[in-house]
Amino acid sequence: MIRRARVPRSFFASLSQRNLITGPPPDLPAVHHTTSTGSPLPTPTPLPHFTPHPSLNRLMLHSMDDPRTDRPRDPRQLVYVDESQADRAARAGRMSSPLRRGAHESWWNAEQGWFNAVAKTIPTYRVLDEEGRPVKGAKLPQLTKEEALKIYKVMALIPMVDNVLYQSQRQGRISFYMQCSGEEAAVVGSAAAMRSTDEVFGQYREQAALLYRGMSLSRMMGQCFGNIDDDSSKGRMMPVHYTAPDLGFHTITSPLATQLPQAAGAAYALKTDDARQGDCVICYFGDGAASEGDFHAALNMNAVLGGPLVWFCRNNGFAISTPVIDQYAGDGIASRGPAYGIDTIRVDGNDALAVLAATREARRRAVQGKKGVLVEAMTYRVGHHSTSDDSSAYRPIEEVKEWTVVDNPISRFRAWLVTQGWWSEEEDKAMAAANKKEVLKIFNKSEKLPKPKLGEMFNDVWAVPRDGALPEVIIEQRAELGHLLKKYGEAWEPWRKELKRFVEQGEDVMDCDSGASR
């Protein structure tokens, strides 16, 4: 049993004389946990002859008040601690008191101040209502007709692309697909708030951001077919695992949340690179991915180390079949931002204008403060999780229908465009027809293209400089396959059939006697 050291009575007496926030009491025994000589400290701690300091008394009575302004706090009001990375650094120098050590700005409180949320409810910012009308008091973001139409055109194109690729998977023409259905406003609205020089770390459902940044349809479909147009991964990765360094779009990999700490690292690099001042990182992730340890590691690292970063959570209600009720018990993902000291906003993810405005402001704060900012976009995954999923097993189809009809992000934004006089039904119909033609044309062309050279299987495993030597293991195994292909490539029907799908039909690997052909 640990017995507490006896605290001299003079200490308690001195308390009443002391200011509220002070350094450690001067005559507190240095060693707290000794096998003590005296009697244990009485608990709870009654303080004889204790006259509370007037300021302490006030705080005890109004523990909800802001201690710094003396103003009683509106319980619905959100707390904002205005602090940049620089302020944080300055704070380190003020850590003389136990109150300030490791806390923002605390105060002594004789009432047990339990809490499990930082605000009663976190509001959801929106600009347009479900019918596309500006809500009362809303300030519309500055947006030219051209910008607005660019957003809308991508929002309207992506369902077309998704549909064709989704159906093609059902017919066994591609191996897998994931739709962005229902989340068009969240993804395109946020993409539109970023700049072309920014870095994007995605999860996998952000193909619309990629389209917005200028990815061509043939490149996209090339990736999904894994054909010679697939400059993303040369046929190595599953569909929707895009890479586009020219568009600042980092490689999509399947393991969840791994992109988050990576984004924090990239943001730190931007912060410290003179040539990239003003650039920013955006990192997308889902409500499910936010449960991974990497999420917590990443936000904390970014908060501590700094670096301009917009954390963009697509809270679409599900992680495959797991509803958010099974995913977290707190107030969404937004409530976690303040825990890390990160500026946070929750936004209506089906309101393209609100997403745009919130992400713009997030980006502004991130760049200005060289820090992370969290945006939680509330939306709904209208499609199945992927082509491997059938969501009717875990959610009523009526619920899905309701979302597509009552709260459709595309029609909401379109309605606003129409009231602006920027768009019409005729234009919409013409665009849809043109889109359909274009998507199908590229799809058909893409499907006919062969796979890359078979030897691409062995390339890029190790980042070898142009004139550098490949590791022995690669040379050897490539040659082994080459010998086997020469031997059985024609006689063994399953190989003969499969080889035809590759450019050069495997000949590049069969040229193996020269050793390391790359």
Next chain:
Amino acid sequence: MRSPTASCLRGPALYSRRPSSAPLRLALQHRFKSSVDDPSTSQVPRDGTRARATPSHHSAQELEPSLGNSNLLKRTPEEALATKGLVFADGHGLKGPTGKGRETRQMNLHQAVRDAMRTALTSNPKSFIFGEDVKAHGVFRCTQGLAEEFGQKRVFNTPLTEQGIAGFGIGLASVGSTAIAEIQFGDYIFPAFDQLVNEAAKQHYASGGSYPLPGGSFTVRAPVMSVGHGGLYHSQSPEGFFLGAAGLKVAVVSTPIQAKGLLLAAIRDPTPTIIFEPKVLYRAAVEQVPVDDYTLPLGPTDEVRPGTDLTVVSYGTPLYTTLRAIELLSNPPPALVQFLPEKLRPPNPAPSIQLIDLRTINPLPIGEITEAVRKTGRLVIVHEAGKSGSVGNNLAGEVGRRAFDYLEAPIGLAAGWDVPVPLAYEKFYQPDVIRVFDKLVETLSY
């Protein structure tokens, strides 16, 4: 036990046994050739030209029939009940408690896994099943209906965190409960690696044998291996990473009967255990499975097929591939005859090939394999994982050391290449039927 035909099929010249009195001379002869897997020994025309090949008269489908047609699967109740090592929990043996025998039912692999977990939940009120998406049915349907039947307190969704799931399971087991966790894909087991390798594997040792408390058990299930179009993150075989985790059992199941029996054995084993389930088998592998509560022993290997000329060891999906390759070698189609040396061609008798299902990969059943190889003198190992850091290399090293004097050919390893599993190239990444066939021929004709 050898099949009666096996020994009379042996070709005397090629398979003459080494006289046990003179092992040294032969050992020396082989000393510099014994590599695990030397590609230079493959039978390729030395001039580097392509072999003049006769195109096959068989379709690809005929040559590589679907896994469900494999002879590995037991199609009758009699065959199923004759499974070696089967122990019924009620202690009544094959006659059953009524004396009327045991019932079997046709199940695919995911149904057999579900059946095992249902049995565990029924027989032990302190057992729990949890993981990502297990409440609805799990992405491979292994937990279908269990939440409804046993309630969401015992069968539940977890937040999406593998390290959390593994640690949670260790905690449940620590205080005497039975934790059965699902990691949705073997590819996503790595966030849990610390909990599994540093905690689960070491807990018993670190606590002086006191934790988990009595009754506590922790089992992790995870789907592994390829389906032909999974790419980097849905086709991996991560088992090699766990070979160094002393204290953590790892088994890979290959049939529905095993899936139920080994999983139940793991659930009742106080040692933490990972059961890897090859995902392509979930639906493809269908057989008769005993309905009652039974286990199969974790540890021993399973001899799928006896043989005297060559021992082939595999586990999981490639076991099917390997069996098919052996069948092709025993009865070569016209297109493949040309690749056989004279002695392996009809009308010469087909080689007698032993096939062993490894089943447990940690700890590796080295003794059993060594014994087998001492009898046949030749060993080929087949798995989907790449060679580096693999079961094959570990086994080859250990068996090679122990059976060195008995080896008549380098130990062959047909495995994935040491590259990430690439989507469009998966057909040529996997050790498929023809690659295994080639390795068998190479090793037999050495």
